[in-house]
Amino acid sequence: MSSRLTRGRSGSSVVGSADYLAPEARLGTCCPASDVWSAGMVLHALLVGFLPTWDADSDKVVIDLRGPQYASVSPGAKDLLLGLLEADPHQRLDAAAAAAHTWSKGLEVGGCLMQPDMTPTLTSFVSFHRSAKLRRAALTALAMQLTSQQLQRSREQFLLVDTDGNGRISKEELARSIALSAPGGGEDVRDFVESIFDSLDTDGSQEIEYTEWVAAALNEGAYQSEEALRSAFRIFDLDGDGTIDCSEIGRVMKQTPEEIAGFLPDFDANGDGVLDFEEFKKVFEHLLPGTGLTVTLGTTKLSL
The missing domain is CATH 1.10.238.10 (EF-hand)
Incomplete structure (x- = not known):
């Protein structure tokens, strides 16, 4: 299903189903980001029920998140998909960033990404x-x-x-x-x-x-x-x-x-x-005197 790398070497071997291979892997060059792409393809299949299509002319994956097939996919999941299926491996999310994504952590409520009220x-x-x-x-x-x-x-x-x-x-x-x-x-x-x-x-x-x-x-x-x-x-x-x-x-x-x-x-x-x-x-009641510095963050003023 996914590309497989020989430890410590990049591009030494490419094994797996072509449908799941990253663009660079299709050209015979693998890197850790190639496996992230494969994970993105699996996630796409889990969320939508099928794999995205490849454009024969450009040899790029076609993902139009405005399409009706994505109507039930939450904004957070869409954002993660775009990060995983970034054509440029240098711009693609790495595994740590994907795991830390708001959707991966389950911190999406009512289809909306949570922004912390600080x-x-x-x-x-x-x-x-x-x-x-x-x-x-x-x-x-x-x-x-x-x-x-x-x-x-x-x-x-x-x-x-x-x-x-x-x-x-x-x-x-x-x-x-x-x-x-x-x-x-x-x-x-x-x-x-x-x-x-x-x-x-x-x-x-x-x-x-x-x-x-x-x-x-x-x-x-x-x-x-x-x-x-x-x-x-x-x-x-x-x-x-x-x-x-x-x-x-x-x-x-x-x-x-x-x-x-x-x-x-x-x-x-x-x-x-x-x-x-x-x-x-x-x-717990003891505070030191303030410095006199006041900062304005949005509608909130805080005196340090």
């Missing part, structure tokens, strides 16, 4: 950006305690923003998604992403991983669950004595004793050198 998430990002390091660590701990159902919206949004499907969000992917959600943002989008990205990327990897995304995207309602807060508290309270001391904070946050001694008094209300549960809950 407004609530961006507001949470600003709050996270203005958080002290202890608050960021506490939010990360809290995010780890939430159920799959509670995280569903964040997960769907993360998948939409992660366009290459590698499980991490780059600065470019974040900027592109915000621009889609807030058209016309232009320079403000770039300024916003540059301002907040390092805060969201808590491990300094230059990419936002899923747990980092969830922690930064949490809205205030997530802090109201006593059970989730106590579970997050227990992540810090390593010895289970009901308080969090400097050494426990250091093991969770990888901060030096000097750094911890510098910020602990901001949260240690009674000055006993440790945080009890009530003091820990106050961590």
